[in-house]
Every structure is written in structure tokens, then in C-alpha cells.
Amino acid sequence: MQAKASIEVCYSPALFPLYNATDSIVVVIDVLRATSSICVAFENGAEKIVPVAKIDDCQAYKEKGFLIAGERNGEKLDGFDFGNSPFNYMGAQVKGKSIALTTTNGTQAIDAAKHAYKLVIGSFLNIGVLQQWLLEQNKNVLFLCAGWKNKFNLEDTLFAGAVASYLQASGEFMADCDSAIAAIHLYEKAQHDLFKFLENSSHRRRLERLKIEKDIEFCLMQNLVKVIPVLENGALVSMPNVKREIAESSPA
Amino acid sequence: MQAKASIEVCYSPALFPLYNATDSIVVVIDVLRATSSICVAFENGAEKIVPVAKIDDCQAYKEKGFLIAGERNGEKLDGFDFGNSPFNYMGAQVKGKSIALTTTNGTQAIDAAKHAYKLVIGSFLNIGVLQQWLLEQNKNVLFLCAGWKNKFNLEDTLFAGAVASYLQASGEFMADCDSAIAAIHLYEKAQHDLFKFLENSSHRRRLERLKIEKDIEFCLMQNLVKVIPVLENGALVSMPNVKREIAESSPA
Numbered sequence A, B: 001m002q003a004k005a006s007i008e009v010c011y012s013p014a015l016f017p018l019y020n021a022t023d024s025i026v027v028v029i030d031v032l033r034a035t036s037s038i039c040v041a042f043e044n045g046a047e048k049i050v051p052v053a054k055i056d057d058c059q060a061y062k063e064k065g066f067l068i069a070g071e072r073n074g075e076k077l078d079g080f081d082f083g084n085s086p087f088n089y090m091g092a093q094v095k096g097k098s099i100a101l102t103t104t105n106g107t108q109a110i111d112a113a114k115h116a117y118k119l120v121i122g123s124f125l126n127i128g129v130l131q132q133w134l135l136e137q138n139k140n141v142l143f144l145c146a147g148w149k150n151k152f153n154l155e156d157t158l159f160a161g162a163v164a165s166y167l168q169a170s171g172e173f174m175a176d177c178d179s180a181i182a183a184i185h186l187y188e189k190a191q192h193d194l195f196k197f198l199e200n201s202s203h204r205r206r207l208e209r210l211k212i213e214k215d216i217e218f219c220l221m222q223n224l225v226k227v228i229p230v231l232e233n234g235a236l237v238s239m240p241n242v243k244r245e246i247a248e249s250s251p252a
Helices: A013-018 A034-043 A055-064 A106-112 A124-137 A154-169 A178-190 A194-201 A203-208 A210-219 A242-249 B013-018 B034-043 B055-064 B106-112 B124-137 B154-169 B178-190 B194-201 B203-208 B210-219 B242-249
Strands: A005-010 A025-029 A048-051 A067-072 A098-102 A118-122 A141-145 A173-175 A229-232 A235-238 B005-010 B025-029 B048-051 B067-072 B098-102 B118-122 B141-145 B173-175 B229-232 B235-238
Touching: A005 A013, A005 A154, A005 A178, A013 A106, A013 B013, A025 A106, A025 A124, A025 A154, A034 A048, A034 A098, A034 A106, A034 A118, A034 A124, A034 A229, A034 A235, A048 A106, A055 A067, A055 A098, A106 A141, A118 A124, A124 A154, A141 A154, A154 A173, A154 A178, A154 A194, A154 B178, A173 A178, A178 A194, A178 B154, A178 B178, A178 B194, A194 A210, A194 B178, B005 B013, B005 B154, B005 B178, B013 B106, B025 B106, B025 B124, B025 B154, B034 B048, B034 B098, B034 B106, B034 B118, B034 B124, B034 B229, B034 B235, B048 B106, B055 B067, B055 B098, B106 B141, B118 B124, B124 B154, B141 B154, B154 B173, B154 B178, B154 B194, B173 B178, B178 B194, B194 B210
Parallel strands: A005 A141, A005 A173, A025 A118, A025 A141, A048 A098, A067 A098, B005 B141, B005 B173, B025 B118, B025 B141, B048 B098, B067 B098
Antiparallel strands: A048 A235, A118 A229, A229 A235, B048 B235, B118 B229, B229 B235
16 A cells, blocks of 8 residues: 655744655645735736745835735735735736735745745635645645744635645545644534634634725635646746646546 | 633744733643643642753752653653653652653743743643633633644644633633634534544554553543642742632532
């Protein structure tokens, strides 16, 4: 019997050094909202996205002809072309463009995991193509939840649990640590209404975020896009041939 | 309306610096097995327990007339009086004794939180008296899960969820972060059979731990002891008057 590929979940970029990522596909997750927005940008034809940890470094990309996108604590940064809402990344404004992006949590998580065997971007928006692609790789998977300022958050964990649950059900993967097991349990409890689960769960925090209610609803929708952003030479690009491959391998 | 006291859960000693513990009661949790064993020791009349992070430092206490107890990776350390099994801490061998203790996770967690407003020790063995005492304090509570080598673990999280659930049900406390909310959800799912939940959940790890199966069953029993170990001047002691107070305030 062949050993199963392992599934691990890291709940905070601050804990990432505890994991061995050199032989794992790392899925970076910041459901609200960085990794959702990144998926939308590529679905709408963005050329590449350079994740940048620091605000100053991001601004410097403006002179190189990049659009610059920046957010801290949920707010768009002054002087930036746009913030972190997925609705900013739709339509003609991003098509063919290169974007430099800095956010509170998501771009920090990408930075923490940049030396992984491979780094891809996950969100509910691209969950279907991502699940199928991960299944085909038959490689260890390590989910990195961006969390909130290095603390655990629920929405990223639920996404990790959803994909982990799918992979484990295939029989080819095995949840290999307590955090992966917990993520699956939480997803099982939440799966029938993610929005309501998060609403009931983090009522206080959601109240503070009323301004982005539409963003939240959007970011919890599944399979709106068919791209898998992947880090190559320090920039995120859309993995080639994903749409075609998925279309060909899907049952009619 | 008076503001409710907050409940937070920190899943790893490595994340503890992200929390403000100067105004919180910190409950350190290492269900398997350090904090369970500490509770048993005080129930059996131990005088004090000095938690020591390093093995060498712990050994040095031998000359001062202490019993020395030490464990790494689940194994008793050579030359130590005993290891980390709760069954080591019963009966006449600990009565009136001072013990220096070093373990893989538990004593590291105590060390990380030593500057808290107050540091107490939690385990399923003392859950009842601890819950009642916390309720009476009406103070912010921060649970620190010792985890496993700074990674998340399920048993410590379930204990945090159990107490958090109890406190929140009183109406005087509010789960204030996603990790507290997740711990409550996980406890709700596990509460009817903690042993089975952990067995199903971490089958692999439990197999590796078959040798301590009896310890695990014991450590998941509730309300076997009526002590609350508290850190005072660098040493754990049994909080005075807990038994009497609890007895007096309990309904007949």
C-alpha cells in the first residue's frame, strides 16, 4: 500500500517556520479578502500580481508601470489605485495589467511561504479547480491560513477544512495533524451555511465590518472562477491550462 | 449594561506574545499530561511544584532536596525521580514534597505566561472547581494551550472549549476571538465522548501513544480533584481555601 499524501494546516504565518514546506504544495488562504481578490483578478485577465509585504515597497512599483493595490486593517491605502475588495479586480481595469499588492495578512502569508515546493492561492471562489488540481498532484499539501495579524481566524480555517475534507475523502490523502482534523470538524459543522456560521460565530467582528458585507457574501461563493494563481519567480501568475484541463477531465 | 469579561484562546505558546495577559487570568492547559499530573500532585498533598523549562536547570533542584520530574517526547528522563504520568503523583510519595518539573510542552507554556495577571492550571480533572472559581472572579480569561511543540492540539483545545462554553453560558463572559469560538464548536461536537472523539480524530498519534492509553483515559475524567494550582513567586502552589469555598457555595 502506497503511503498517503499528508494534509497539514498551519493557522498562522507566525507558526509557519514549524512546518517543513520544501516538499509540500502550500495553499495560502486569506478568504477575507486578499486571496479571493487575487483569484478574481486573474479570472479577469490580470497578467501578474507581485505580493509585497511593505507599503513603501509596494508604492515603488507605481513607477514601473504597475497598478498598486494596498490595504491595512480593512481600509484602502491613500494614493493606491485600489484596495482589497474583490469588486476592484473586475472588468477592463485589470486586463493585461501587472499589479503590486500589499495587505494586512494575505501578502505577509505569501511572503512567509515563498520558499515552499510550490505556492498556490486558494479561496472559495476557485475551490473546485483547486481541489481537482491538488488531487491530481498526489503531493503533500500544507494549508497556510493568513489569519488576522497572526491570530487564528475562522473563515480561512473553514476553507482549509473544506479542501482537506475533499482530499481525505478521495482516500489518497490523510489529515496528518490535529489542526487539519479540527479544520475538517469545523467545516463539517459550518458547511450547510457558511455565511450564517460566520455571522453567528463572530458577530462582534462582523458588526465592525458591516461596510464590507457584500464582499463577505461574494467571497463565500464557490466556483465563480477557474484559475489557480501560482507563485513563480516572486510573482503570482495564473497557472496555464487549468481551465482546459479541468474542462477535459470533468465528467460531461 | 456592564461589559462582559472576555474569553480568548491562544493555541500555541509561540503565539502568546500576541496577547495582552497583564489584565487576564491565564489558564495553562496541557491535558496530556503535565497539567493533569500537576493537579493530581496537589490533590495528594504536594507542597509546591517549580516548573522548569530546561532539563539541566531541573536536575539542579535535586541538591536542594526537591523531587525532580522530567519528560521529553513522552518519555521519562534518565536520572529523574519520575516522569509525566499522573499515576506518578499519587499517594505518600508526593505528600509534603517540593517537586521540580520539566516537560516537553506544559512547563514551556507556563514559562511563556509567567507574567500574566494570574496564572492557574487547568485540566479535566479539576474542571469543576476551576469553572466555578473563574466565574466568581469576573475577570478576562485567556486560555493558553500548551499544544505539541508549539503546534495546535485537540485535547487542550477541547478543554478550553469546555470551560469557555460554561463561562459564556453564564451570560457574564463573551468569547472574544475566533479561536475561542472554534474551541467551543469543537467541544460541542466532542463533548458526549471525548475519548472516542480524540481516538477517531488522531488515530495515528494515538497509536504511537498506546503505552499511555491508561493515562489518557484518566486525564479525560472530570472532577476527580478539587484543587486549583496557581503560580506564586515562580512556583505552583495549591490555591488556599478552594475546597472549602466550593463546598460552601455549592448547592446542597
